[in-house]
Amino acid sequence: MNQPLTIADVMRVFDKLISHWQLTPTEQASILGMTQLHYEQLIEEKQNSASPELMDRVVRLVGIQKALSVFSPRGAENQFFTATVDTPPLQGRSIRDYLITQNSEEDLEAVFRWINSMAC
Numbered sequence: 001m002n003q004p005l006t007i008a009d010v011m012r013v014f015d016k017l018i019s020h021w022q023l024t025p026t027e028q029a030s031i032l033g034m035t036q037l038h039y040e041q042l043i044e045e046k047q048n049s050a051s052p053e054l055m056d057r058v059v060r061l062v063g064i065q066k067a068l069s070v071f072s073p074r075g076a077e078n079q080f081f082t083a084t085v086d087t088p089p090l091q092g093r094s095i096r097d098y099l100i101t102q103n104s105e106e107d108l109e110a111v112f113r114w115i116n117s118m119a120c
Contacts, residue, residue, distance in 0.1 A: 005055060008046035014058050017065055021081060021096065032057060033103045057105075060112045064095065067115040089114055 018028055029039035032054070042054075065077070072080040082094045089110040090098050098111055 004049040006046060007042060007048055007050045007054070010050040010054055010058050011043065011046065013062065017058070017061055020065060020077065022078070023100075027100050030100045030103050031061065033105070033108070053105075057108065060108050061099075063112055064099075064115050067118065068095075071118055 014028075014032070018031075023031065025039070026036050029036045032039060032042075034042070068077040068080050080095070082096050084090070084092055084094050086092055089102075089107070093101075095111060095115065099108070102111075
């Protein structure tokens with residue numbers, strides 16, 4: 001039988017991801033689409049089962065990092081993550097800034113689809 005993933009399982013993946021992106025705790029919460037307080041509560045509940053929404057969000061964020069690693073020169077992923085891009089959906093923002101400020105499910109999906117189209 002498969003055991004459900006815990007919040008701790010999902011957050012281990014997220015922690016590896018954010019080590020690449022060098023985000024503050026407030027930015028980490030924002031990228032996950034939650035307030036700082038909710039983020040802190042989430043970390044405290046680490047043995048509880050992770051919600052499908054949290055898992056989906058982290059999967060999309062990992063997909064964004066993977067796409068960055070596909071189309072950027074080795075070791076330059078962070079430069080592409082922080083560089084401004086004029087085309088939609090970013091329209092003059094970096095991927096980093098977009099993910100922090102436009103953190104709805106629809107916005108995350110838009111940047112996920114855009115960056116994966118660039119990596120293909």
